[in-house]
Amino acid sequence: MSYLELQHVSKTIKQIPVLEDVNLSLVQGKIYGFVGENGSGKTMLFRAILGFIKTSGTISIAGQKVKLNQKLPVNTGTIIETPHFMASSTGWENLKYLASLNHLASDEDILAAMKVFGLDQKRNLKVKQYSLGMRQQLAIIQSFMEGQELLILDEPTNGLDDKSVDRFIKLMKDLRDQGKTILISSHERALIEKIADETFEMAAGHCKALK
Numbered sequence: 029m030s031y032l033e034l035q036h037v038s039k040t041i042k043q044i045p046v047l048e049d050v051n052l053s054l055v056q057g058k059i060y061g062f063v064g065e066n067g068s069g070k071t072m073l074f075r076a077i078l079g080f081i082k083t084s085g086t087i088s089i090a091g092q093k094v095k096l097n098q099k100l101p102v103n104t105g106t107i108i109e110t111p112h113f114m115a116s117s118t119g120w121e122n123l124k125y126l127a128s129l130n131h132l133a134s135d136e137d138i139l140a141a142m143k144v145f146g147l148d149q150k151r152n153l154k155v156k157q158y159s160l161g162m163r164q165q166l167a168i169i170q171s172f173m174e175g176q177e178l179l180i181l182d183e184p185t186n187g188l189d190d191k192s193v194d195r196f197i198k199l200m201k202d203l204r205d206q207g208k209t210i211l212i213s214s215h216e217r218a219l220i221e222k223i224a225d226e227t228f229e230m231a232a233g234h235c236k237a238l239k
């Protein structure tokens with residue numbers, strides 16, 4: 029049965045179609061990759077799935093409709109464009125604050141998630157002292173530390189070095205093996221080839237399956 033379903037999803041901004049009749053039927057427990065050139069609609073598609081923009085057509089997750097700017101049907105971890113954190117607080121304080129919104133991640137969960145990237149060693153540094161890659165690691169950590177069952181990650185490896193990308197790939201496959209459903213967009217086809225069980229290509233708002 030389909031877990032995440034899009035039926036005839038379209039979006040036009042200022043007379044320009046940015047999503048054109050997108051139809052998707054995704055099952056639980058897989059990694060789905062989305063490739064496409066700059067401006068092809070990857071971010072728009074993810075924003076639509078998250079209920080951040082109004083579209084025509086229907087989007088449903090776990091059998092429930094996604095509604096504009098409302099809580100999603102399932103706990104969903106996201107990275108959409110440049111992640112924002114409180115720069116004058118430490119990495120740890122930022123994650124503790126985010127965890128306090130849902131009360132789902134314990135201190136142990138947060139620490140275990142930080143350890144995936146070795147960021148636990150830097151947890152008491154202020155985010156403004158973090159490198160670009162460390163900030164991206166923090167964004168990845170917040171997206172899965174609560175055991176979120178759906179992950180929607182837009183260009184999640186931006187700024188990561190090779191070792192961190194390898195850790196990210198292993199992490200995603202481990203989460204997939206635990207039954208999580210993961211959508212990843214990237215303009216790097218090589219990453220998507222390594223990580224995705226199924227791949228879609230976005231081009232001028234159209235979305236087509238590649239394998």
Ligand SMILES: Nc1ncnc2c1ncn2[C@@H]1O[C@H](COP(=O)(O)OP(=O)(O)OP(=O)(O)O)[C@@H](O)[C@H]1O
Binds near residue numbers: 042066068069070215
């Ligand atoms: N706020 C906006 N107003 C008008 N058009 C927009 C807006 N945001 C995005 N677009 C347009 O929507 C289209 C899809 O953009 P989108 O950000 O989804 O592309 P993308 O595939 O994620 O690109 P990138 O790889 O550069 O992140 C582009 O033509 C873009 O110009």
